[in-house]
Amino acid sequence: MIGKSDQTLKRVANAARGQRLTDSVLILPFVGAILFLLPPMWPRASEGVAAEGTATSTALIYLFVVWAGLIFCALGLALALKRFGVGRS
């Protein structure tokens, strides 16, 4: 009996973890899209005053860091999904 209830607990825990994982996978592109759409809202150089604007190099570093971060998250989620066999048909 104890074994059976343990199994049930395990199954519930697995289902909950699967739900958390799929939720994270679903949310990630939206996080990415929002982060990618931030730079246009940054200040721009006006009337040739460069100091007021945003430097291309700054934006470049920001975008690539966000990009790499997203890739890293996607990698982690892909590994977790595979490890726990979520979404296997």
Added chain:
Amino acid sequence: MLSLDLLIFVSLIYVAFLFGVAFWAERASDVGRGGWMRTPLIYTLSLSIYCTAWTFYGAVGFAARSGLEFLTIYLGPTVVLIGWWLILRRLVRIARAERITSIADLVSSRFGKSALLGGLVTVMAVVGTTPYIALQLQSVTTSISVFAKGTQNILSSTNIALWTAAGLAVFTILFGTRNLDVNERHSGVVIAIAVEAIVKLLALLAVGVFVVWGLAGGAGDVLARIDASPISQWEVSTGRWIGLTFLSAAAFLCLPRMFQVMVVENSEESHLATASWAFPLYLLLMSLFVIPIAVVGLDILPAGSNPDLFVLTLPLSAEQNGLAMLAFLGGFSSATSMVIVAAIALSTMISNHIVTPIWLRSRGQGATISGDVRSVVLTSRRISIIVILTLGYLYYRISGGGAALASIGLISFAGVAQILPVMLGGIFWHSATKIGALAGLICGLVVWSYTMFLPSFGPEVLISQETIDHGLWGLQWLRPTALFGIQGLDPVVHAVLWSILLNSFAFVAGSILSRPSPLERVQAVQFISAFESGSSARGWQRGATDAEDLLSMAQRIIGAAQAQNLFRTAAQRQGKQGYLPDPTPQFLETLERGLAGSVGAATAHAMLGQMVGGSAVTVEDLMAVADETAQIMEYSNQLEAKSGELTTTARKLRDANDKLTKLSIQKDAFLSQISHELRTPMTSIRAFSEILQNPDLSDGDRPKYARIIEDETQRLTRLLDDLLDLSVLENGQVSLDLRQARLREILDRAQASANVDEQIRIRRSAGREDISILTDPDRLTQVFINLMSNAAKYCEAQRPKLTVIVTEAPAAITVDFIDNGAGVDHANQDMIFEKFSRASDHSKAGGAGLGLAICREIITNLGGQISYLPGQRGAAFRISLPRD
């Protein structure tokens, strides 16, 4: 300087190497050693055909002209892939289940296997891809012209483009149309593309590393150079940034070649999980050095150099011939891999959605199909490939090869993005219909052509300067660059915004205003619940067709070996020997999907329809696939209602049972009571009768005893009268003497008759009683008497008091009799109106317990109600009488 001859020689060797790799991969796959080709890595690399020559050369040019804006083209696909769980996984699952062969097939299959929609999407894809192919030819030509500079120019640029197109056609025909694969997968092509993906990535990284650490002084120096360059400032317009990111994401999903490698060639869903991070990583690496190359190129190379060619000209200017050669091969790989896959995808679409349906129709509606369908399909694909490449070449010639690479690419992207609303609607929205899809696609195609495609050839080629300046037919609000008078938008953003908006609007409106056919409904459920249900809708009934005819048809379409295999497996599953299974609906379904893998859903459906005698989607089929949730909800509602009903009934039954039990007890009580009531007078009558017979009796006692006998007899008579009265009333046989009477008079009479003024004080309010009612005054008096004498009998207060309150309401008159005694306890309130019921002990009552029962019957017969009024501190009875 690198010699042109050497360049062409190396290119030819490279091409021969690719042919070899493709050939070897096909062989390995044929003998079953191709397992390693179906790995996530190969899948990810094959996705890299997204990075065409546009990326390889054009991105640097794009960056040199508009800074970081070029990144949008890679950010869109990154978001799509990271969100693979939402869209791509669904597409792959659907494509697997329905044997989808192309994006046109997807749309056609979803909307009732419509040949018309398939054809339309095919046309759109061809129109949208043609500029893209031209772009690749242009990039190869211009890159070769860099090396040809200064040498004797033996090859004109048009010649180069022509030879490139011809070579690509040969490769594609050889490896792309070798067979009619059930799943349209091409191992040879995929492996060749994977090799090219590695070559182009390595080439670009090599050039980047050389530029950053060879020409410039490392990463810090490059950042400093960026700050000092013409593109040092972030000047990207918000509209373009958002618009282009969206556009690239849309195109990534809708480009025929991307759909081919991403969905059709996908062999396992789990590969998507790997690609979700690996392909964004590939894109990141491809764009990592773009800005440095652009900035250093702008810095070092003479002003006016074509920034689209910095990838080549930078190594050349530094005399790095080997690196320049690698860069050239990278660009060449980018261009060729794109053209090959695009040509395969498009030729499949053309043969499945345009040529075969027309060919089938021209054959008439014969029950069997003669001739070798396979050869027709394959030939049409080969011709299609030649036609597609010719179209690309012609576009290149007409557009003059002058425009910047990036702008041509965007036109193409916007063209295929028109499929997006229909595609997403098809896989997520139940109510999307074929009419809606047609409306949306046509609307998008028209707006895109008018605002983007036609003007791209330049003024006076396909669209007049007059129209561009003043709008169609002189209508200002129809200007191609300022639709509906909205000016100041970037032309690309303007075209994408309006085409996608109007497209989606037409799609939604058309879908809402039209009704889907039964087949569309079935397909909608198949597509939208791809993950929920394993069961499939049965589109076929057991036909009158012969399995042998089906086999001969299948052999002509998918080839003898594959067809026999399919049939034998099906026969085994049915528990039969040999090659001929029963044509059950399940088998027909399997067969249709098998055929769809070769000729597309619409054609397969039509062919099978000819054999089996028309598809038959019955109402039962629709019911079977109707939304299960809705069914469950309905069922649960029904259950709930039933359960509620049962609870009510059970409660009623319980109440009735309680009452019956009480009545039974009462009846027993009555029987003992009545026997007692009858026996007591009878006993005394008999006893006194015997005494009277005694001759010794004194004369004085005789009349006394006789009176006792008489009293007892009267009591008996009264009891019997009451019983008789009640029985008459209960049977409704009573005749009422209805007439107008004044309530006060009735009460007065009752009070006088009851004669209880000594025992109880009766309080009345004379003013209110002055009401005239239509009733039987004698009967009503009887009721009042009963209530008054009851009060006198049972009220145990020290100063008994009975209050009679008359209330006049519009519909009824109520008369309340309220005393100040102990009242009737709750348990007895239900029972006091029953016959022979007495709340207290019998001795005091002096009656048989019929009074209230008679009262109730009288009042009921008078059309009113009598009820016990709880909560009045004493016994309270309310009589309601109707007014007239």
